[in-house]
Amino acid sequence: METKKFTRKEIAERDTKAETVFVIANKVYDVTKFVDDHPGGHEILMNVAGKDASEQFEDAGHSLDAKELMNKYYIGELVDQDKRHNIDRNVNWNLPPVSEEPASGFLTSWKFPAALGLLLTLLYTYLFG
Structure with a gap:
C-alpha cells in the first residue's frame, strides 16, 4: 500500500476539532478521535492543529x-518538497504497531x-500483632 502524501497547505486546512491533523517529523497524523482523550487537554492539540508539531512533541x-500510540493516528507523509530535512532529533518513528490486545502477565493483572x-497484611500482623 502506497503512503498518502500531503502538502503543508492541505495540513493547514485541517485545524479544527472536527478534523485535527498535524505534522511530526515529516509524518502526518490525524488525532481527531484522540483530541478529547489527550492527557494534557484538548487545547494542546488544538494549538498545533494544521501545523508542524515536531518541536512541541519532543519538548513535552x-x-x-x-x-x-502515534502509530494508530498516522495517515501519511509530507510531499518531498514540503519536508524539512534539517530535523536534528534522533527520533525513531518506525516503532512497532501498538497491540490492541490488553497486556497480560503477573504485574499487569489483579494477582x-x-x-x-x-x-x-502478614508483615503488619507480624510486627504489630
Whole structure:
C-alpha cells in the first residue's frame, strides 16, 4: 500500500476539532478521535492543529508509550518538497504497531496487587500483632 502524501497547505486546512491533523517529523497524523482523550487537554492539540508539531512533541518529553500510540493516528507523509530535512532529533518513528490486545502477565493483572496486599497484611500482623 502506497503512503498518502500531503502538502503543508492541505495540513493547514485541517485545524479544527472536527478534523485535527498535524505534522511530526515529516509524518502526518490525524488525532481527531484522540483530541478529547489527550492527557494534557484538548487545547494542546488544538494549538498545533494544521501545523508542524515536531518541536512541541519532543519538548513535552512524551513517553515511549505515547510515541507508540502515534502509530494508530498516522495517515501519511509530507510531499518531498514540503519536508524539512534539517530535523536534528534522533527520533525513531518506525516503532512497532501498538497491540490492541490488553497486556497480560503477573504485574499487569489483579494477582500482583492481591499478593502485595497479602504480604503487607502478614508483615503488619507480624510486627504489630
